[in-house]
Amino acid sequence: MYRFLLSRRWLVFHLVAVLLIPSFIQLGIWQYHRHEQRVARNELLSANLEATPLPVAELAGDGEVADGERWRSVTATGRYDREHEVVARHRTDADGDVGFYVITPLVLSDGSAVLVNRGWVDSPADPTAHPEVPAAPEGEVTVTGRLRQSETQANSGIRDRSGLPERQVMRINSDELGADLPYPLLTGYVEAVSTDPEPAESPAPVEEPDHTGIGSHFAYAIQWWMFAAGVPIGWFVLIRREARERAGGGRNADGGPARAPGPPAPTGPSPRSSAGDSPRPTAPAEGPAGEPPRPAALSAPRGDAG
Structure with missing residues (x-):
């Protein structure tokens, strides 16, 4: 039932899924580290400025x-x-x-x-x-x-x-x-x-750096980890759907669509015999009223000359 998992198309899909999971996990870790760096920077700024x-x-x-x-x-x-x-x-x-x-x-x-x-x-x-x-x-x-x-x-x-x-x-x-x-x-x-003393005129002062916002790095980390969790779930759903389609005649073993069944092929002999067949008996002919039926005559094989 699951032999289709070894087809070329599905092997490529397995490889992509295996590569995506650790990639998404690493991207989440990278974003989480950026979140930690931003929090540490804010704490340092707040302490030093005050x-x-x-x-x-x-x-x-x-x-x-x-x-x-x-x-x-x-x-x-x-x-x-x-x-x-x-x-x-x-x-x-x-x-x-x-x-x-x-x-x-x-x-x-x-x-x-x-x-x-x-x-x-x-x-x-x-x-x-x-x-x-x-x-x-x-x-x-x-x-x-x-x-x-x-x-x-x-x-x-x-x-x-x-x-x-x-x-x-x-x-x-x-x-x-x-x-x-x-x-x-x-x-x-x-x-x-x-x-x-304060001068009468001076350049515009440089603004204090922001040390309150933490950005979206933590949300991005959660997002990447959710993507990593979604890959095996999607992989399982696709396999189940493919298996159901095949079980219902939706696909052949090679992955293509199944052909609709046609009418059964005839199994008996042809209604018309070819030349050289043995003579076939004919139904007995009825005689005049009150007489028994005459014996059936053998018909000549078709295709005989004269």
């Missing part, structure tokens, strides 16, 4: 900013170096408009400096022109902000480019920008939240 600000020099030394210190609230006190200010290209604001981030070194009291992202400004009509940037405040200021790691292609996806207009960069990277500065630069940079 923490009491620390001096930036305690967290951004000679080495890279630790993963656990990303977005940590920090403070830095010093004087802005307007001469070495640059802008980072292709940055968006809260409304999705493309512009620049304004990056200004803040020279600390010990002679070192830290890069400060003062905020966002709009792009000029001429893409090669320098944007209009509110001047950094003069004198000593205290900046409170979020500590960030230097941008690299690996952690930001931003590729560096050569031939950019003067004082424009693609990435905010302390190692790359520090090579042209006359003082040592702390690693990473600070994303400014507030400045004391």
Whole structure:
């Protein structure tokens, strides 16, 4: 009854089903891991953003900013170096408009400096022109902000480019920008939240990162696992349906549609004998009234001459 399962068509179907089940399971695991990463990121962001600000020099030394210190609230006190200010290209604001981030070194009291992202400004009509940037405040200021790691292609996806207009960069990277500065630069940079004293005019502040939403990764994981569970169920249903169709004459053993039965073939001799057959007796002829029937005469075989 189930010999059709060994046909070529069904063997291909079995192979596809066997491959789909582990694939769907792995896709679900991948989405669940992304969910866990998003939850862990939100917890880290929430803790670091709400923490009491620390001096930036305690967290951004000679080495890279630790993963656990990303977005940590920090403070830095010093004087802005307007001469070495640059802008980072292709940055968006809260409304999705493309512009620049304004990056200004803040020279600390010990002679070192830290890069400060003062905020966002709009792009000029001429893409090669320098944007209009509110001047950094003069004198000593205290900046409170979020500590960030230097941008690299690996952690930001931003590729560096050569031939950019003067004082424009693609990435905010302390190692790359520090090579042209006359003082040592702390690693990473600070994303400014507030400045004391507050300047009369400043770039639009960078929005705080979202740390509440978890996305749809968990729902996608459940969806993939449901697909994995549905494959064997669908496989069983199709086999049962095929078996019922075959049991009811719906298909032949080769998988094709069954042919409708025709009328039975004749099994007796042909009503007409061929030439050379033995003579057949004829019914006795009746004689005149009152006489017994005459003996039947043998008829000559058909096909005899004369």
